[in-house]
Amino acid sequence: MSGPVAARGDDAVESPRRAALTLDRILATAIALADETGYDALSMRPLAERLDVVPMALYKHVRNRDELVDRMVDAVLASISPDVEPGTHWKAAARRRVLAARGVMLRHPWMWRAIETRTSPSPVVLDQQEAMIRTLREGGLSVALVHHAMHALGSRLWGFTQEVYASAPPPTDPQALAAAAAMLAQRWPYVLESAASVMHDSDSIVGPGCDDETEFEFALDLILDGIERLHETGWSPSR
Amino acid sequence: MSGPVAARGDDAVESPRRAALTLDRILATAIALADETGYDALSMRPLAERLDVVPMALYKHVRNRDELVDRMVDAVLASISPDVEPGTHWKAAARRRVLAARGVMLRHPWMWRAIETRTSPSPVVLDQQEAMIRTLREGGLSVALVHHAMHALGSRLWGFTQEVYASAPPPTDPQALAAAAAMLAQRWPYVLESAASVMHDSDSIVGPGCDDETEFEFALDLILDGIERLHETGWSPSR
DNA sequence: ACCTGAACACCGTTCAAGT
DNA sequence: ACCTGAACACCGTTCAAGT
Numbered sequence: 001m002s003g004p005v006a007a008r009g010d011d012a013v014e015s016p017r018r019a020a021l022t023l024d025r026i027l028a029t030a031i032a033l034a035d036e037t038g039y040d041a042l043s044m045r046p047l048a049e050r051l052d053v054v055p056m057a058l059y060k061h062v063r064n065r066d067e068l069v070d071r072m073v074d075a076v077l078a079s080i081s082p083d084v085e086p087g088t089h090w091k092a093a094a095r096r097r098v099l100a101a102r103g104v105m106l107r108h109p110w111m112w113r114a115i116e117t118r119t120s121p122s123p124v125v126l127d128q129q130e131a132m133i134r135t136l137r138e139g140g141l142s143v144a145l146v147h148h149a150m151h152a153l154g155s156r157l158w159g160f161t162q163e164v165y166a167s168a169p170p171p172t173d174p175q176a177l178a179a180a181a182a183m184l185a186q187r188w189p190y191v192l193e194s195a196a197s198v199m200h201d202s203d204s205i206v207g208p209g210c211d212d213e214t215e216f217e218f219a220l221d222l223i224l225d226g227i228e229r230l231h232e233t234g235w236s237p238s239r
Numbered sequence: 240m241s242g243p244v245a246a247r248g249d250d251a252v253e254s255p256r257r258a259a260l261t262l263d264r265i266l267a268t269a270i271a272l273a274d275e276t277g278y279d280a281l282s283m284r285p286l287a288e289r290l291d292v293v294p295m296a297l298y299k300h301v302r303n304r305d306e307l308v309d310r311m312v313d314a315v316l317a318s319i320s321p322d323v324e325p326g327t328h329w330k331a332a333a334r335r336r337v338l339a340a341r342g343v344m345l346r347h348p349w350m351w352r353a354i355e356t357r358t359s360p361s362p363v364v365l366d367q368q369e370a371m372i373r374t375l376r377e378g379g380l381s382v383a384l385v386h387h388a389m390h391a392l393g394s395r396l397w398g399f400t401q402e403v404y405a406s407a408p409p410p411t412d413p414q415a416l417a418a419a420a421a422m423l424a425q426r427w428p429y430v431l432e433s434a435a436s437v438m439h440d441s442d443s444i445v446g447p448g449c450d451d452e453t454e455f456e457f458a459l460d461l462i463l464d465g466i467e468r469l470h471e472t473g474w475s476p477s478r
Numbered sequence: 479a480c481c482t483g484a485a486c487a488c489c490g491t492t493c494a495a496g497t
Numbered sequence: 498a499c500c501t502g503a504a505c506a507c508c509g510t511t512c513a514a515g516t
Contacts, residue, residue: 044509054482056510065509116352116401126427133429143436150433151454152461155401162355162394162401188365190372194389197382215390222391222465223458229468230461283490293501295491304490 021053023061027075030068031108039110044068069114074124076111077158080104090139091224097132098220102159112160132157141227144237149227156220260292262300266314269307270347278349283307308353313363315350316397319343329378330463336371337459341398351399371396380466383476388466395459 019025029051034042044065048055062068082100084093105111121129129150136146155161184192258264268290273281283304287294301307321339323332344350360368368389375385394400423431 043507045507056482059510060481113355123426126423126430130427130430133433137429137432143432147433147437148454148457151402152458154458163390184365187362188369190376191365191369193376193382194372194386198386215387218387219391219393219462222469223461226461226465282488284488295501298491299500 021051021057021061023071026051026058026061026068027071030072031075034072034110034114035108039113042069042110066117070118070122073111073114073118074122076104076108077124077128080128080159084135090135090141091228093135093139094132094224095220097135098153098156098159099217100159101128101157102216105159111158112155112162115155115158128157141231142236145227145231145235149223152223152227156216156223161216161219260290260296260300262310265290265297265300265307266310269311270314273311273349273353274347278352281308281349305356309357309361312350312353312357313361315343315347316363316367319367319398323374329374329380330467332374332378333371333463334459336374337392337395337398338456339398340367340396341455344398350397351394351401354394354397367396380470381475384466384470384474388462391462391466395455395462400455400458 026047030042030047033047033050037046044058045055048058051058058068062071080101082096084096088096118125132153133146133150136149137143141149150157181192181196184195265286269281269286272286272289276285283297284294287297290297297307301310319340321335323335327335357364371392372385372389375388376382380388389396420431420435423434
């Protein structure tokens with residue numbers, strides 16, 4: 001599998017023989033590094049150090065940093081594999097697909113930063129799009145409606161959204177919370193009312209700018225229901 | 240207004256007296272620089288050079304680069320000012336607000352990159368949120384529904400969305416287009432069908448990862464219509 | 479022919495030396 | 498006291514020197 005000198009010796013405390021540098025190993029290490037230290041901390045030199053190679057060795061396997069990130073994104077996107085039983089209604093199937101993507105994104109919070117810099121669609125991206133479009137088309141939706149639906153889903157297809165609300169969690173200290181509320185009350189009473197109405201548990205937050213599970217599913221269902229409604233009422237493009 | 244030595248001399252070919260360095264002048268120049276060269280090219284040294292000052296002079300007015308970007312974002316967001324006549328229906332008013340934001344974003348394509356790194360909500364951000372929440376609340380929507388609506392709108396409140404489709408425009412050369420279509424046809428027939436069904440003019444594109452006017456408004460109306468429907472049918476939180 | 483260390487052209491930011 | 502140039506610790510990437 002790896003190089004000719006690999007053999008065993010995996011459990012040695014300090015093996016003098018390091019595993020052969022492959023693209024797979026680079027990507028796995030880079031993804032782990034990004035998971036641990038965040039997207040901003042991902043750079044060529046620390047990555048090379050963790051792989052126990054000289055930085056330039058990476059350039060044998062990727063052209064540059066952008067390509068590295070693209071391949072990392074592809075590797076993660078490829079791991080999205082919802083099992084949708086044949087015959088499932090298109091709306092349920094679409095929902096399952098999106099929530100499967102979201103599950104993967106929750107494990108890799110840097111993805112929403114990395115995916116946005118992508119320029120052209122890779123085969124992996126096209127595969128995911130193809131699967132969703134086919135789901136909707138085989139559900140009977142028109143070509144035009146499916147096209148709009150894909151745009152309306154936007155990044156939700158990949159399991160994340162960009163948020164309007166600040167990502168900073170509310171202060172846990174009751175006194176600090178009261179002070180913050182008092183400041184809001186003067187100039188932003190409606191924001192305060194809205195913020196106070198719901199106390200989300202912040203466990204399921206993907207990352208800065210991304211929302212929690214309840215809100216994600218609410219918006220997802222809102223879009224899918226809207227598409228279904230247009231489909232059932234025989235919507236067709238106005239132009 | 241500016242420094243005590245400003246006076247006239249503005250039309251001199253090379254005035255030895257440069258205008259006083261103020262935060263406003265830094266932000267205006269930084270925004271213009273980002274508009275022209277893109278978000279990635281915005282850095283302290285070129286910005287200082289354009290302002291004809293030494294890089295360190297910037298640090299008298301902003302703590303660091305993050306604060307500079309935050310203030311740039313604030314300056315642009317503050318320029319969003321939809322004129323909504325009193326008595327306008329909440330849905331039309333919300334639509335006007337979002338499309339006003341979008342108009343500003345089209346002039347500053349780097350905004351969607353800059354806004355996402357923001358950590359805590361500034362007064363300007365709170366002002367915009369307050370205005371939208373008030374619009375919806377005064378329209379009669381419940382606190383809980385408004386909260387969900389704000390999350391469902393997500394970054395659309397700021398006039399942009401993240402896209403699923405590749406930003407790369409289709410090849411203009413007919414021969415290259417045919418070749419691309421042939422490649423898609425084999426493995427991604429539904430993607431091809433969907434892509435071929437609509438030929439967007441790419442004039443109104445905000446930036447990589449952002450959609451065009453038609454798709455933006457379709458999704459916006461889908462969300463607003465969905466919210467209206469929930470409101471009219473007396474939706475209330477299930478938990 | 480292959481690998482790699484030094485070097486290049488950047489970056490944000492610190493800090494001490496200069497006026 | 499104020500301003501600023503050099504310097505520090507990075508970054509991605511090039512390239513020539515070494516084996």
